[in-house]
Amino acid sequence: MIAIDSMMVCLDLSEIDEKLVAFTRSICQRLPVKKVYFVHNIKANELSEDFQKVFGDVDLGSEIEGNIADIVAEQFAHAADYEILVSEEPNTEVILADIVKRYEVKLTLLGKRTSDKSTGALGTKLLRILPCSVLVLPEKANFETARVLTPIDFSDASVHALRLSKSLVDQLNLNLEIMHVYKLPTQYFPLISEEKAVRKAEEVVKAKFTDLQKRHREIQGVPYSLIRAAGKSIAERICLQLQNGKHDLLVLGLKGNNPIPSLSLGSVPTELYNMDIDIPIWLVYSEAVIK
Missing domain, CATH: 3.40.50.620 (HUPs)
Incomplete structure (x- = not known):
């Protein structure tokens, strides 16, 4: 709770x-x-x-x-x-x-x-x-919240944000969607098949999701999307997903691993903050990171 x-x-x-x-x-x-x-x-x-x-x-x-x-x-x-x-x-x-x-x-x-x-x-x-x-x-x-989007990169910070999001949606009876944005090493095209690379990348990410669901059973059944960056930044893809899914709240985990505070925010949260996004953004640190 x-x-x-x-x-x-x-x-x-x-x-x-x-x-x-x-x-x-x-x-x-x-x-x-x-x-x-x-x-x-x-x-x-x-x-x-x-x-x-x-x-x-x-x-x-x-x-x-x-x-x-x-x-x-x-x-x-x-x-x-x-x-x-x-x-x-x-x-x-x-x-x-x-x-x-x-x-x-x-x-x-x-x-x-x-x-x-x-x-x-x-x-x-x-x-x-x-x-x-x-x-x-x-x-x-606006103040109405029905749909929550939580992007994850499988780091401890993003998993913390995901678990907080799940607690929030259960507490308030909301809908939650998870997303992951992946990038392909395009410098190796056409040496390798792009179609094969996409298939392999999605296999790897799906395996990570399966492992995550085994470790955190509370998120089993939560829908997730695998989105290819495809020439756009991760923040731009998140923004597009917000628009397409008509979400009302974005929840992001902050890492804070760097001992220099000015470097702990991360490029994706910074880029999203500087965009004109019309929904609330909840940037969360875990208690361990804050301590």
Whole structure:
């Protein structure tokens, strides 16, 4: 059973905040959540001199906290125990990572605007530095979830994401699909038959699925798709599968094997995050990786 002891919701005082708070309420209504932290960091060093001159005597932190409190009162309606945290630090990523550690946050919710409105630079940094799983909510996403897609590469991280997905769909009565994207060594064509190479590659992957189902019997019977990359990146193939299958949630495992945090996210999650995908993306670390 999936239960979240503590959850952090990152607000930036933009139009997406109301949607984030409402989505948090939706999560709390579906899953057991003990405590929610609504957080915002004021980068005081980025405030202009004109602002300081005109509003220098204003307690900006209190004003922002009051604004967030109004949104929470309207959109959250005490769906769970919560606290509002407003800080004034020069580095937002560091203070948010500190909150995750201090309050033992298990899941962070991030909003994401479309690429024509935001570069997504802060979000990418947070994905790399936050020591917890992250749920990304695009501004055009809806709250209805019926179909979940979990791509796997048979690594421990992807198997963890798959098992979490299975627990989630069982708990909420959803549908789950597994996919694997494989690539062929095209540099050897036409020295070897392409048809034979495809057949052999799929035999190998099917054998891996069979072994996975033997080790994790809870995923037996879950439908899966074998997709050839065929000139596209893995992330592009995942995106196409999302569109064709009309999925509502994407769950990806994060490895975190590299001791350098900035290199632990992986190219596929990074590429998917930077795409304009209109469904939530749940990027999950295992407890072992976080520790």
